[in-house]
Amino acid sequence: MIKIHVNGDILEISENATLSELAKHMSLEGKLYAIEVNEDIVPRSEHPQFSLNENDIIEVVQAIGGG
Amino acid sequence: MTVDTKKDQLLTIAGKTYQSRLLVGTGKYKDMAETKSAIEMSGAEIVTVAVRRTNIGQNADEPNLLDVISPDKYTILPNTAGCYTAKDAVRTCRLARELLNGHDLVKLEVLGDQKTLYPDVTETLSAAETLINDGFKVMVYTTDDPLIAKRLEDMGCVAVMPLGAPIGSGLGIRNPYNIRMILENAKVPILVDAGVGTASDASIAMELGCDGVLMNTAIAAAKDPVLMARAMRFAVESGRDAYVAGRMPRKLYASASSPMDGLII
Numbered sequence: 001m002i003k004i005h006v007n008g009d010i011l012e013i014s015e016n017a018t019l020s021e022l023a024k025h026m027s028l029e030g031k032l033y034a035i036e037v038n039e040d041i042v043p044r045s046e047h048p049q050f051s052l053n054e055n056d057i058i059e060v061v062q063a064i065g066g067g
Numbered sequence: 068m069t070v071d072t073k074k075d076q077l078l079t080i081a082g083k084t085y086q087s088r089l090l091v092g093t094g095k096y097k098d099m100a101e102t103k104s105a106i107e108m109s110g111a112e113i114v115t116v117a118v119r120r121t122n123i124g125q126n127a128d129e130p131n132l133l134d135v136i137s138p139d140k141y142t143i144l145p146n147t148a149g150c151y152t153a154k155d156a157v158r159t160c161r162l163a164r165e166l167l168n169g170h171d172l173v174k175l176e177v178l179g180d181q182k183t184l185y186p187d188v189t190e191t192l193s194a195a196e197t198l199i200n201d202g203f204k205v206m207v208y209t210t211d212d213p214l215i216a217k218r219l220e221d222m223g224c225v226a227v228m229p230l231g232a233p234i235g236s237g238l239g240i241r242n243p244y245n246i247r248m249i250l251e252n253a254k255v256p257i258l259v260d261a262g263v264g265t266a267s268d269a270s271i272a273m274e275l276g277c278d279g280v281l282m283n284t285a286i287a288a289a290k291d292p293v294l295m296a297r298a299m300r301f302a303v304e305s306g307r308d309a310y311v312a313g314r315m316p317r318k319l320y321a322s323a324s325s326p327m328d329g330l331i332i
Contacts, residue, residue: 007120007121007122008120026121028121031131031133031134032131032133032138032166032167032168033121033166034118034162034163034165034166035165036158036162039158041161041162041165043165044165059120059162060120060121061118061119061120061121061162061166062118062119062121062131062132062133062166063116063117063118063131063132063133063143063145063163063166063167064093064116064117064118064119064132065092065093065094065095065096065102065116065117065132066092066093066094066115066116066117066119066146066148066283067092067093067094067095067115067117067146067148067234067235067281067282067283067284
C-alpha cells in the first residue's frame with residue numbers, strides 16, 4: 001500500500017494503482033470530474049495508464065452550484 | 068399586433084448567439100430540484116457553476132449538478148469564485164476546461180477580500196492575460212471603472228462584467244453613470260454581474276443599455292426562487308425592449324395626453 005493525499009485527506013491505496021482506479025474508488029465513474037496530480041492536470045484519456053506514487057498530492061474536482 | 072423584435076439583435080458572446088440576456092448562477096439553492104426549476108423558469112441559456120473538490124466517497128448518491136443542468140442543454144460557465152490570486156484563478160479555469168471536455172468559456176473573478184468580495188483588479192488583469200494566451204474565452208468580472216473595463220476588452224476578453232454592487236448584496240446598480248461610460252466605449256458585450264436585488268434592478272441595468280445581466284442570489288435568496296426567476300426573465304426582457312424602443316424625453320412640465328380640440332367646455 002502507498003499513501004497519497006486526495007483533496008487534503010490521506011488515502012491508502014495499492015501500489016501501482018491508476019487514476020482510473022482512484023476515480024472508481026471515489027464513485028466517480030460516469031461523472032464529469034478533473035484530476036490534478038502535484039498541480040499538473042492529467043487529461044482523462046491518460047487516467048487508465050497513470051500510476052500513482054507515494055505522497056502524490058491529488059486534487060479531484062467537479063462542478064457544483066455557484067454564481 | 069405583433070411586436071417587431073427583429074429590431075433587436077441577439078446577444079452574441081464569443082461567436083455564439085443567445086436568445087436570453089439573463090445569465091444565472093446555481094449557488095445557494097435549497098436542493099437540486101429547486102435549482103433545476105428556477106433555472107428553467109429564468110429562461111437563461113448561460114449558467115454559471117463553481118469548481119470544487121469532490122468529497123471522498125461520502126454522499127456518493129447525491130446528484131451531480133451537471134446531471135441536472137446538462138451541458139447539452141445549457142452553456143456552462145465555470146467561475147473562479149473563491150480565488151484571491153491570479154494563479155489560483157488560472158488553475159481553476161484549467162481544471163474547469165478539463166472537467167468540461169475542453170469547453171473554454173470561463174467567468175474570471177479574482178476577489179480582493181472576504182468582506183466586500185470586491186474584484187482585485189491587478190490580479191484580474193494578470194489572470195486574464197494568462198488565460199487569453201492559453202486559449203480561453205474570458206468573461207471577466209470587474210469593478211465599474213471604465214478604464215479598466217476598456218483595458219480588459221482590449222486584452223481580448225469576450226465580455227466585460229462590471230458589478231452593480233457587491234456580490235450577494237442586492238443593493239442594485241449603485242453607479243449607473245459608470246455603467247453608461249463603460250457602455251459608450253465598449254465593443255464587446257457588457258453585462259452587469261452582481262448586485263441585482265430585485266426585478267427593477269435588472270430592468271435598470273438593461274435600460275442603461277447593458278447586453279445582459281448575471282445574477283444568482285437575487286433569485287436563490289428570494290422567498291420563492293422559482294417565481295423570482297420568472298420575474299427576472301421578464302425584467303430583463305422589459306428593460307431590453309425599453310432600451311431598444313428608446314424612452315421619451317424627460318420634461319419639467321406636463322404635456323397633456325388627451326387632445327385640446329373638441330372639449331365640451
